[in-house]
Amino acid sequence: MSSRTGNSGLRDDGLVRAGRALRLALLVALALLFLVPFYLLVRNGLATEQEITSPDWTFFPTDLQWGNVTELFEDSSVPFARSLLNSALIAVATTLGTLVLASLAGYGLARIPYRHANKVFYAILGTLMVPAAVTFVPSFVLVSSLGWVSTLRGLIVPTLFSAFACFVFRQYFLGFPGELEDAARVDGLGYWRTYWRVVVPNSRPVFAAVGTIVFIGAWNSFLWPLVIGQDQNSWTVQVALSSFTTAQVVRLHELFVAAAVSILPLLLVFLLFQRWIVAGVERSGID
């Protein structure tokens, strides 16, 4: 009896090992599949136009065309450098603005007792249900009546009030250890100074997490910049790229190198802050 269980145990061991190997093989295959688009981006960005469109497709371009990068920035028909600068300004401003506004609101909601705090919270949470893209027509009307079309202001200000960020901060501050704040109160600090001197310095991970998520969202957003950026000087990188893909004549090597350049800043943010992004997504408290 005992030997039989021993045997089946051995067999199970073999099965388990085979299963694990199979799973690993599947994962490796999937990982390669997930990386193919990145590879295509780089391959085409560093190939000649002929090599991209050649029917005799090769895995590696014969020699790397680093000149594509300089060509992209010298091409005056698309203001690519300008659009990069716009995107950078917008992403940084949106991130900083969102962090300040949403963290203050989140703190107030979580830590300052007020009779109607819950009602205010639900009014904020309710806007999560309104898909942002659904309000683009009236938002466009509003921004254009303010005279903000094609301005950085028009691209930044309306996006600063992220209910999602506020929600994450509130959840985080609800669990913030009260002893630290009590100590600050004893030292005679008010809400304002307690917040800036005690709470913020002790909450860096959540700021980093929300900041990177907001930064990525701002850098990648498309519909709003498309609607508001009506002249070339206010284009973001995404709008500039899109104008490449919908143009009549497409210079493919330039297009691909532009796309590759456009994701570089994000890959950098991503590699630096990945741990925090993951923590932030987990913490976003979707439950």
Place this chain on the structure above:
Amino acid sequence: MSREKKQKQGKREKQESHRTRWFWVFVGPFLLGLVVFTYVPLGWSVYLSFFDAHNTVTPTEFVGLGNYTALLRDDAFTSSLWTFCLFTLFIVPTTYAASLALALMVNRLRRAQAFFRSVFFLPAACSYVVAALIWKMSLFNGVRFGLANTLLGYVDADQIAWLSTTDPPWYWLVIVTVRLWLQAGFYMILFLAGLQRISPTLYEAAAVDGARPGWQVFRHITFPQLRTTSVAVVLLLVINAFQAFDEFYNLLSDARGYPPYARPPLVYLYYLALGQGQNLGLGSAGAVLLALIVAVVTIGQARWFGLGRKEADA
């Protein structure tokens, strides 16, 4: 009331008004912005939708429900709603299953877990615009130099004009794979977080009860324990599918405009309100209809899941 009591009460009131003031210092700026840039546009949208407003932000003629009836009689709009429904019905379960499967596989890895997690999450750094570009210009290009057609060439299969044929509708494959690639890793992270919260004692108990590892454990322990994560993921997926714009716009439109097929409502409204006609009244009516549908679906879903929870508890 004694003087002492009165003093106490006065002090308390003073404290309360002090707190209230600080509450508004902290929350006020954010709430004001939200009102100006979300609540006002929403209200304005509802208001505009009852008017005839071409090329202007000040409505001219009151048309009542005219815009709504015009839209619902408009085949282009109803077909775009239908397109959205089909898209949602397909993309939500597919992404759900794919990201859950990835999470289950990655979670059981002993080594290199961080590596695989990063690889699957990496596409989240790509915008829909960049992804659409790779798909349209390299992976699924209609001419021979696209990767998919090159591969088909190796097996002597016919070339496919991926994005420009409607029969069979190959463009769906292109659209669905873009979104899967971009989103699966993000939802995988949510599932991974959910999986790590499940107490190991539950699995031990299951093993003692003789549950075979694999399907039985998944069905009776893992899946029920992931319930809250699942609800959140499905909700987010539906809302995101509803907002589909970027990849459709970038995959299918070209210098001549947008083809009449595979048009989600947002793309349609974009052309309607900000295209040549600049019909803001009609566009607003569409936006309101869209918002209503999202609200009904979201609330309906929450209710449905909520009822399910009660049954599970009972």
